[in-house]
Amino acid sequence: MRYTSLSDFLSKGKAALAKGPVAVVFAEDDIEIDTTLRHHQRAGFREVLLFAPAPIVLPDKLEATVHRIDHNVHAEAALITVINSLIRAAPGIWLFYCYNGxxxxxxxxxxxxxxxxxxxxxxxxxxxxxxxxxxxxxxxxxxxxxxxxxxxxxxxxxxxxxxxxxxxxxxxxxxxxxxxxxxxxxxxxxxxxxxxxxxxxxxCLFKTKxxxxxxxxxxxxxxxxxxxxxxxxxxxxxxxxxxxxxxxxxxxxxxxxxxxxxxxxxxxxxxxxxxxxxxxxxxxxxxxx
Known part of the structure; x- marks a missing residue:
């Protein structure tokens, strides 16, 4: 489940935001991405979203279980912009965000x-x-x-x-x-x-509205x-x-x-x-x- 951009995800994958809690992970580099994703999957989040630069590679089995969105996470206020977009797109769900590691x-x-x-x-x-x-x-x-x-x-x-x-x-x-x-x-x-x-x-864990x-x-x-x-x-x-x-x-x-x-x-x-x-x-x- 890979998307080329935030807008592509909101167009094709918005169903992932239908019911929370949803975890959002921002990968600033390739360090401990897999353990971060698995930790929050085991924690009980219904869906896990990964925003990461396109060159970052995930194991195939893991990428199949998360929503991977290609994104420039180093852009100014990247996390704030994405989270506020998700809040507007999915009011009424519990949302969590963090970085890799x-x-x-x-x-x-x-x-x-x-x-x-x-x-x-x-x-x-x-x-x-x-x-x-x-x-x-x-x-x-x-x-x-x-x-x-x-x-x-x-x-x-x-x-x-x-x-x-x-x-x-x-x-x-x-x-x-x-x-x-x-x-x-x-x-x-x-x-x-x-x-x-x-x-x-x-x-970083709240109910959207x-x-x-x-x-x-x-x-x-x-x-x-x-x-x-x-x-x-x-x-x-x-x-x-x-x-x-x-x-x-x-x-x-x-x-x-x-x-x-x-x-x-x-x-x-x-x-x-x-x-x-x-x-x-x-x-x-x-x-x-």
Missing amino acids: EYLFHPFCEDRNIRELLAFHTEERREALLTYVIDLYAGDLDSFPNAVSLEDAHLDRSGYYALGRPDPANKNHPKERQLDFFGGLRWRFEEHVPWERRKIDRI PGLELRPDYTLNDEEMNTYACPWHNNLTTALASFRTAKALRTNPGSRYDIHDFKWRNTVPFEWHSQQLMDLGLMEPGQWF
């Missing part, structure tokens, strides 16, 4: 799939989930110079913090139930990361959908285990030669299990037990 985890995902989680979240009258992007990195950069290794994956167990999100429309007072979250490699190597890219929170738009800072234009909790209790959150920042820091010439090791005193091996993320406070089960 990123893996979504939700509480108890080993035993409960994403559809069960979204059914519970919908019952709580919530239409979006706050997601923390947790940086993964290889422990041995000599063996894995691009910092990507599923077998040698590590993460920071501490060093995360939150600041009130100022509201320009209200004299920069903090927005209600909204915070900007920081930590991981973007915090430890902040001299290599522009200020506007240091946040580690995303609204008419008029909804994704903004460049990975928030939505409906402020209630950007909140971490409803007014009466804490809600579920999810985590996106991501090699993207580590890969960028090891690829960009401005940082590559300044960074020889990502490990520090608070580095721990990543166990690829939701319980570790909950134990570290990087994911909230809310009222879902």
Whole structure:
């Protein structure tokens, strides 16, 4: 199921958007595309869309199970443009997006799939989930110079913090139930990361509706959908285990030669299990037990 462009997909493959949840993966390079796609297929998404440059090759068996759309993912605001187009094309479905080398985890995902989680979240009258992007990195950069290794994956167990999100429309007072979250490699190597890219929170799993738009800072234009909790209790959150920042820091010439090791005193091996993320406070089960 391959399409030559977004418009070709919306013309010929729009049936894939009839019922969610739908996962959308943007491939910035050819690293761990297959594991990213399979991870989200196993998570329980009904359909998985892959936006990737035409030269990228997938195994035939895998390409037959996803909707492959040729796309220039490096164009300015490529992800924002695509997601907003999908929102307009398919109102009323749950939609998720990520990049290659990123893996979504939700509480108890080993035993409960994403559809069960979204059914519970919908019952709580919530239409979006706050997601923390947790940086993964290889422990041995000599063996894995691009910092990507599923077998040698590590993460920071501490060093995360939150600041009130100022509201320009209200004299920069903090927005209600909204915070900007920081930590991981973007915090430890902040001299290599522009200020506007240091946040580690995303609204990347949400229910589409008419008029909804994704903004460049990975928030939505409906402020209630950007909140971490409803007014009466804490809600579920999810985590996106991501090699993207580590890969960028090891690829960009401005940082590559300044960074020889990502490990520090608070580095721990990543166990690829939701319980570790909950134990570290990087994911909230809310009222879902």
